[in-house]
Amino acid sequence: MIPARFDYRRAGSVGEAVALLSEFPGAKLLAGGHSLLPLMRLRLAVPSLLIDIGPVSGLSYVRDEGDHLSVGALTRHRDLELSEVVRREAPVLSYAAGQVGDPQVRHRGTIGGSLAHGDPASDLPAVVLALDGTLVAEGPAGPREIPATDFFCGFLETAIGPDEVLTEVRLPKARGGWSFQKFNRRAQDWATVGVVAVAGDGRGTGPFRVALVNMGLTPLRAAAVEEAAAGGAGPAEAASRAAEGTEPPSDLNATAEFRRHLASVLVRRALEEAMAGERTVA
Amino acid sequence: MKVRMTVNGVPYEDEVEPRLLLVQYIRGMLGLTGTNIGCDTSSCGSCTVLFGGESVKSCTLLAVQGEGAEITTIEGLALPDGRLHPVQRAFRENHGLQCGFCTPGMVMAAVSLLNENPHPSAREVREGLEGNLCRCTGYHNIVEAVLAAARSEDLS
Ligand SMILES: Cc1cc2nc3c(=O)[nH]c(=O)nc-3n(C[C@H](O)[C@H](O)[C@H](O)COP(=O)(O)OP(=O)(O)OC[C@H]3O[C@@H](n4cnc5c(N)ncnc54)[C@H](O)[C@@H]3O)c2cc1C
Ligand code: FES
Ligand code: FES
Numbered sequence: 001m002i003p004a005r006f007d008y009r010r011a012g013s014v015g016e017a018v019a020l021l022s023e024f025p026g027a028k029l030l031a032g033g034h035s036l037l038p039l040m041r042l043r044l045a046v047p048s049l050l051i052d053i054g055p056v057s058g059l060s061y062v063r064d065e066g067d068h069l070s071v072g073a074l075t076r077h078r079d080l081e082l083s084e085v086v087r088r089e090a091p092v093l094s095y096a097a098g099q100v101g102d103p104q105v106r107h108r109g110t111i112g113g114s115l116a117h118g119d120p121a122s123d124l125p126a127v128v129l130a131l132d133g134t135l136v137a138e139g140p141a142g143p144r145e146i147p148a149t150d151f152f153c154g155f156l157e158t159a160i161g162p163d164e165v166l167t168e169v170r171l172p173k174a175r176g177g178w179s180f181q182k183f184n185r186r187a188q189d190w191a192t193v194g195v196v197a198v199a200g201d202g203r204g205t206g207p208f209r210v211a212l213v214n215m216g217l218t219p220l221r222a223a224a225v226e227e228a229a230a231g232g233a234g235p236a237e238a239a240s241r242a243a244e245g246t247e248p249p250s251d252l253n254a255t256a257e258f259r260r261h262l263a264s265v266l267v268r269r270a271l272e273e274a275m276a277g278e279r280t281v282a
Numbered sequence: 283m284k285v286r287m288t289v290n291g292v293p294y295e296d297e298v299e300p301r302l303l304l305v306q307y308i309r310g311m312l313g314l315t316g317t318n319i320g321c322d323t324s325s326c327g328s329c330t331v332l333f334g335g336e337s338v339k340s341c342t343l344l345a346v347q348g349e350g351a352e353i354t355t356i357e358g359l360a361l362p363d364g365r366l367h368p369v370q371r372a373f374r375e376n377h378g379l380q381c382g383f384c385t386p387g388m389v390m391a392a393v394s395l396l397n398e399n400p401h402p403s404a405r406e407v408r409e410g411l412e413g414n415l416c417r418c419t420g421y422h423n424i425v426e427a428v429l430a431a432a433r434s435e436d437l438s
Contacts, residue, residue: 102413
């Protein structure tokens, strides 16, 4: 299907994008377009103006900043998959980026778009949550930092203001044990349930941080699992608390009950793998 | 709105509506109907073209996003004298198609895959083609064709 009519402007800089957002309240930013255009084709999204930030230069990068990585919002999934720095310093991000959709999607989709879209079924939001990342949004008043734990507010809702552009994601390095478990029925699909686990101290022993994909209205931290693991529980025991505090949806792919079951299985596998220690991305 | 891009080596400049999808531009305005449309949900991959050498689903890009881009469609793979691209030849020799609807997209996705990974394993081929659906072949001979193309010496 063809999207409803809209106006289209290219932004050459973040400042220009912010100015256009302030001037046109019905506008939406267009990055890779791989969440927005499918919605517009189904006419589930009907923006009056698209502000294409694709041409903004200098927003696609990965920088090693000592204790953390800074990733530009326009960095594509494919770039994260290939980046030597990401593979070395945050292998879980590189691996998870390689599990998003299919190669065609990864050639276009961006980490900024993934995060700003705020879909609980998406992979990278949960990774950024598990890594305790910080997001940088720039609006008329300049840039501000938003911790990932405060970023996802509701279903497809984030803390980015209507006149703000997400410019950067900062991720503490995570060289220790990690795991990304994605269960889906067809290769290119979103996760029915997904689990991210990373070792906090970079040596493959706790405290473990665990995040869940598609187990509620937002990506979630599995607080009960983290608490159990920190208290010395093994993978199976900690995983038995995987569904605590979640509200998984029931849909064509799975019932809520099946999702709760999957969460406990996948959390156990994720903890087993993450607890086994450092690992490079295959 | 004006858009300029190079498709199969030919520069084009056209006036388009912003909502025109790249696949509609390629098929409807340029008349290159080898690129197919098989779904409404960005799932099937039959619209796959190369955008700056990388596979993309042309149903999930606006034509205006192609500004300044180098696009290659299935029509642009064979040599001017008609000799097929090694991937096209391998699909024919290995019976990698039946009805042929998915084939242009499959071939373009395979070309992109082999650009990125010239010597893939069978598993890597399957994973590399996960964005393309085929309702006929059961995929086996498609994978064989891509592996055969990877082995062929004249893959440029
Ligand atoms: C067939 C298919 C399969 C997919 N499978 C998966 C999957 O398995 N896992 C997964 O995680 N994702 C999947 N995706 C989604 C894909 O990862 C998207 O690319 C991603 O979610 C959005 O990134 P984008 O750059 O394309 O954003 P866009 O579609 O351009 O934008 C998405 C939203 O974010 C806003 N936005 C974009 N950039 C910014 C910014 N810098 N600042 C503020 N707001 C911004 C836009 O206004 C829009 O509302 C799939 C997509 C397709 C088409
Ligand atoms: S037409 Fe099906 S993915 Fe583009
Ligand atoms: S050959 Fe018929 S869809 Fe693939």
